[in-house]
Amino acid sequence: MTLRDELSDAELLRYSRQIMLPKFDIEGQLSLANAKVLIIGLGGLGSPVAMYLAAAGVGSLTLVDDDVVDVSNLQRQIIHGEHTLGESKVESAEKALKQINPLIDIIPLATRLEGDELYERVAAVDLVLDCSDNFSTRFAINRACVAARKPLVSGAAIRMEGQVSVFDSSKEDAPCYQCLYSEGSDEQLTCSTSGVMAPLVGIIGSMQAMEAIKVLSGLGDSLSGRLVMLDAMSMQWRTLKLKKDPSCQCCQGA
Numbered sequence: 592m593t594l595r596d597e598l599s600d601a602e603l604l605r606y607s608r609q610i611m612l613p614k615f616d617i618e619g620q621l622s623l624a625n626a627k628v629l630i631i632g633l634g635g636l637g638s639p640v641a642m643y644l645a646a647a648g649v650g651s652l653t654l655v656d657d658d659v660v661d662v663s664n665l666q667r668q669i670i671h672g673e674h675t676l677g678e679s680k681v682e683s684a685e686k687a688l689k690q691i692n693p694l695i696d697i698i699p700l701a702t703r704l705e706g707d708e709l710y711e712r713v714a715a716v717d718l719v720l721d722c723s724d725n726f727s728t729r730f731a732i733n734r735a736c737v738a739a740r741k742p743l744v745s746g747a748a749i750r751m752e753g754q755v756s757v758f759d760s761s762k763e764d765a766p767c768y769q770c771l772y773s774e775g776s777d778e779q780l781t782c783s784t785s786g787v788m789a790p791l792v793g794i795i796g797s798m799q800a801m802e803a804i805k806v807l808s809g810l811g812d813s814l815s816g817r818l819v820m821l822d823a824m825s826m827q828w829r830t831l832k833l834k835k836d837p838s839c840q841c842c843q844g845a
């Protein structure tokens with residue numbers, strides 16, 4: 592993707608409501624237009640993430656998911672629909688995103704990124720969004736982001752609880768995901784076994800998209816070093832400060 596130094600008239604009109612924001616302006620929109628983002632998981636979290644980043648004008652979105660659309664997904668995975676049942680989730684998502692914004696590049700990968708390919712894909716983008724639903728994938732994504740010093744926007748939602756944080760490995764004192772959770776955490780806690788309320792993933796995914804836009808454009812203060820937690824049952828929010836773990840086996844010395 593060739594770096595751009597100006598926006599087209601069509602883009603100026605499409606993104607006018609963002610561009611008019613004083614601390615964002617045309618420079619912020621150009622930052623999004625030149626950005627390459629990797630979204631891993633096109634389910635409940637990945638749906639709002641991909642839709643909002645596409646609508647906001649992020650120039651290149653690489654979509655990764657090896658699953659197909661199932662009827663049980665439709666309760667919360669709003670990027671998919673009845674008309675795409677049985678299709679690859681990334682192909683289904685690509686169709687929806689092209690309807691939202693035909694001006695951006697979309698790269699669908701119907702695969703599970705592992706090993707060297709995961710590291711190569713992470714190194715090739717500006718930011719990674721972890722929208723997966725299991726700890727093993729989250730730990731693998733974190734390791735790749737730490738190795739490539741790429742910012743990672745992490746979200747999780749289950750039952751009536753959700754959380755969001757940014758792990759920015761480009762900052763020397765920033766914690767990584769493994770500073771928060773040690774490997775070997777409960778792998779059985781998934782939406783398929785524990786359930787999840789539909790709007791919850793929309794809330795958390797939207798927050799992930801907002802954090803991604805802030806990191807890419809330099810707008811405001813990101814959630815790096817902070818974990819925001821939501822108890823949707825009582826609609827109460829908590830923010831915890833995170834510090835780099837000096838004994839972390841992943842980022843220590845990275």
